[in-house]
Every structure is written in structure tokens, then in C-alpha cells.
Amino acid sequence: MSSTAPSSALRIRLMARAGVLSGPTANLAPGFVQANLAILPCDLAYDFLLFCQRNPKPCPLLGVAEAGATSISGLGDDLDIRTDVPRYRVWKKGVLVDELQDVTRIWREDFVTFAIGCSFSFEEALQRAGVPVRHIEEGLNVPMFRSSIATTPSGAFSGPLVVSMRPMIPEDAIKAVQITGRFPSVHGAPVHLGDPEAIGIKDIASPDYGDAVTIRPGEIPVFWACGVTPQAAIGRATPELSITHAPGHMLLTDMLNATLSIQRR
Amino acid sequence: MSSTAPSSALRIRLMARAGVLSGPTANLAPGFVQANLAILPCDLAYDFLLFCQRNPKPCPLLGVAEAGATSISGLGDDLDIRTDVPRYRVWKKGVLVDELQDVTRIWREDFVTFAIGCSFSFEEALQRAGVPVRHIEEGLNVPMFRSSIATTPSGAFSGPLVVSMRPMIPEDAIKAVQITGRFPSVHGAPVHLGDPEAIGIKDIASPDYGDAVTIRPGEIPVFWACGVTPQAAIGRATPELSITHAPGHMLLTDMLNATLSIQRR
Incomplete structure (x- = not known):
């Protein structure tokens, strides 16, 4: 061999x-x-x-x-x-x-x-379970936002939690919570779903990083903690x-x- | 008020x-x-x-x-x-x-x-789910053993994984894997079940720390990572x-x- x-x-x-x-x-x-x-x-x-x-x-x-x-x-x-x-x-x-x-x-x-x-790891799991991921469908980067949720500081590292957003119908959001909750080492379950303003996001059509994606009628935005958070904290x-x-x-x-x-x- | x-x-x-x-x-x-x-x-x-x-x-x-x-x-x-x-x-x-x-x-x-x-945290969850915890029933400390599983070293800290053991029937062991797997911040799922020798434990009746407990016919020993591991590494x-x-x-x-x-x- x-x-x-x-x-x-x-x-x-x-x-x-x-x-x-x-x-x-x-x-x-x-x-x-x-x-x-x-x-x-x-x-x-x-x-x-x-x-x-x-x-x-x-x-x-x-x-x-x-x-x-x-x-x-x-x-x-x-x-x-x-x-x-x-x-x-x-x-x-x-x-x-x-x-x-x-x-x-x-x-x-x-x-x-x-x-x-x-x-990327949990998006693969979502897609395998039949949960569509909009930014992948649209060939775009995931939309990301600076939220009003503070991280817990350590020394010089601090700042707001940056979140990524994936719009989906509530039934898929429930599936997505369960699926991503099983992946704590790749951000885990969402940190928020529904009203963007509740976590300080004024305009869901204007992400701070990445691209805006289509949100269809009947869909809610679902927000995950994002790896841009530590990058921004380093900055x-x-x-x-x-x-x-x-x-x-x-x-x-x-x-x-x-x-x-x-x-x- | x-x-x-x-x-x-x-x-x-x-x-x-x-x-x-x-x-x-x-x-x-x-x-x-x-x-x-x-x-x-x-x-x-x-x-x-x-x-x-x-x-x-x-x-x-x-x-x-x-x-x-x-x-x-x-x-x-x-x-x-x-x-x-x-x-x-x-x-x-x-x-x-x-x-x-x-x-x-x-x-x-x-x-x-x-x-x-x-x-203690996952033992409470086991008992609530009807899984008996032998050393609690017998009023003893949990039996703990130095295993042949090595920890991943960091600087001066190293040494074998110390495991705690709880004997149970296979049906309860399966429940216990599921229950404790949901508690990663208190040691999580077991690291081994069954043959003690497979993880370097020669005599299940002679724990390195804590007390020996009764293992009844039809029961298998189930082993969890134990908080004595970091204490031993510090030592x-x-x-x-x-x-x-x-x-x-x-x-x-x-x-x-x-x-x-x-x-x-």
C-alpha cells in the first residue's frame, strides 16, 4: 500500500x-x-x-x-x-x-x-438539516453587526459583541437553535432572534461588516455571536x-x- | 418591600x-x-x-x-x-x-x-432523572483513580487524567451519557465505560482517592474526568x-x- x-x-x-x-x-x-x-x-x-x-x-x-x-x-x-x-x-x-x-x-x-x-462549520450542519442559509444562496458574505451587547473585558480586550445574521422562517429558526446549540466550539446557539433594535441594531439593511441579504416576508432575523468580535477587540x-x-x-x-x-x- | x-x-x-x-x-x-x-x-x-x-x-x-x-x-x-x-x-x-x-x-x-x-452539579441532574448514584446512596466519597490517559500539557502543568467512577446498569449508563453530555461546564460526558484496565486501572476496588463503592452484578463502571486532575497537575x-x-x-x-x-x- x-x-x-x-x-x-x-x-x-x-x-x-x-x-x-x-x-x-x-x-x-x-x-x-x-x-x-x-x-x-x-x-x-x-x-x-x-x-x-x-x-x-x-x-x-x-x-x-x-x-x-x-x-x-x-x-x-x-x-x-x-x-x-x-x-x-x-x-x-x-x-x-x-x-x-x-x-x-x-x-x-x-x-x-x-x-x-x-x-462555516455550523452552516454546513444547517444546510445538511435542510435549513437554508440566505447569504450562501445569494453568493454573498454573511451580514454582521455591532450589537449593544457588551463583551466581558479582560485587560486591554473589550468592546461590543459583533453578531452575524441569518434570516429564516420561525420553524427553521427553532431547528437552527437546536442544531447550532450542539456546536459550542463554533459559536453555539444564537444570542438573539427577532427585533434587531433589542440588541441595538438600528438598520438591518445596513450591516457593519459583510453584505446585506434579502429578508423575505414571514422571516425573522436570527443572530449568532461572530468571530469578528475578537478581531475588533484586538483592534x-x-x-x-x-x-x-x-x-x-x-x-x-x-x-x-x-x-x-x-x-x- | x-x-x-x-x-x-x-x-x-x-x-x-x-x-x-x-x-x-x-x-x-x-x-x-x-x-x-x-x-x-x-x-x-x-x-x-x-x-x-x-x-x-x-x-x-x-x-x-x-x-x-x-x-x-x-x-x-x-x-x-x-x-x-x-x-x-x-x-x-x-x-x-x-x-x-x-x-x-x-x-x-x-x-x-x-x-x-x-x-456535584451533574450528580443532581442524574438523580433528578432517576439514575442512582452509588456513593451518595452509600454515604461515601466518590471513588477516583489515576488513569493511563495523559492530559495535554501546558508549561509546568501535566500528568495523568484522574477519573471518578460511578457504577450503573448499562441502561442507566446510556441515560447518564446523555444527561452529563449536556453539562460540559461540569466535566460533561464520561471519558470511558466498562473495562477499567483499558484506561490503566488495575484494581477497581482500590481507588487512588475517595472511597471504594459496591459494584453490583450487571453493573458497569462509568468514568468521568475529575477535578482532582488540575489539583494533581498543580502539585x-x-x-x-x-x-x-x-x-x-x-x-x-x-x-x-x-x-x-x-x-x-
């Missing part, structure tokens, strides 16, 4: 590493967990780790690398944090200063990498240097979405 | 604070979450927080205090970490050096307090000074067991 073929997730990582993939990762390597990435100097790592512990819905941690390490235990055997994301954003004191396909040349031994769950904390994935350009892991409904040991 | 009466959990804290309660807290303030306590110097806080993140089943964090703080946000309004546990253990380089009812005089500004979920890390609760002498919080099956925001 020949050796095991690389998983489709590893193939995506290798394509990003080789520089031949620089685009978004939506719909690539179906079934595999995609992760938000946040890379911070280690003097901020404790406060950020505690921010994630205190705000598990927007910041569901999948893994944390050792300081300076370029791999994350449990997320993939052949994984290089510096090269395997198709596009990175580099921030100085909270200001976007660069977009790169490879951050090897700016890598530092004091960098700590956090991999955070992403809604406000103004670390001298930080790196994130570019929106939609995620880290492909070897974890399976199907396993996320089961608590790990 | 008069002001709100103190919760039964607060009454227990106040009794401990006044020094009139120095015994175990099992069965006190039913319905309220009881927590394991670990207090460490802040130079070890990051590695311990990461150890908890990497080992969520034995170390389900309910809250982490700010360095030096004597209260923990979200666990109770009138709560003093230094006085509200009926009995503390004081450790120097991993060796037990004292048992105290009040740690005010040895409190330090660099102490970070971790409150960790405890199996091995040999911090110059650390404080824990004495076994069975837990911190009463104002959280309700019933809410632990719902992921917090």
Missing part, C-alpha cells in the same frame, strides 16, 4: 503555502473545520486567552500554539501558521498596514497564535503588532466539522 | 466567612453550583489557564479572577475568595503545609483564582505557594446547576 493521501484540508494548506491559493476558503475542503486566526505578542496572550474564556460564544478557542511555535497541536500534522492561510492581515497599533500571503519574514519568537472556531487593544487572517481567508484544519458536536477530552 | 433575602448559597458563604461552617459542602444549598478552587501566583496563571483550555473535561473553568482580586465576576455578588470556602489547603512546592478556614493573612496581590466546575508543577479548597469543601456560587446545560454568552 502507498502512504495515506493528504486530506483535502492539507491539500488546501499546501496550495496556500505554495502561493497558488490566495482567495477565500468558503466551500473548500467540505467537512473540515476552518478557523479564524489571531496572532499576538506573548505579553498580551494571557489577557486574550482570558478574554476568550470569558466570552466563549464569540471566541470559541480550537487551539493555542506555544509561544513562537508555527504549528498548533491537534489542528493538523503538517501545518505552518506562517504560510498556510491564503491571505493575512498585518496590524500595527490596531491599524491595518499590510496584506500578505506569507508572514514568515515578519514572524517573531514571541508570537502566540490562537485558532478560533468559525460559523481596540492596539497591540504594537498583530496578525489575523483576511476575512474569509481561513486556516483549514484537519478537524472534522462532524466532531465538533462532541466535547473533546 | 424589604430587600431580597440572601440566596441559600450566599448563606453558606456567610457561614464559612463567619467561621461557623468548616465541614464539607455536599448537599448544602441544593440547586446551586459548587466550585473547585485553585489559587496560584500570577506567573503561573497563563500556563494554568492554557492547561484548562487544553483539557476542558477535567478543568471546566467557571470563572477566573483578576490578579489579586478577592471576588470572581459572575459567580456571586457578595463573595470573598479568602474566607468563603469552609476549609482551604495551603501548598508549598506541591507539599501540603497547612489547612485553614481563612486565608486572609496569607493572601497576596499576585494571586489569581480559578473556579472549576464540580461533579506536580510545584509552585512556591498555592491554595486549593480541601476535598469536598467547595465554594458555593450563586450560579444555578440548571443553567449549566445552556452555554453562556
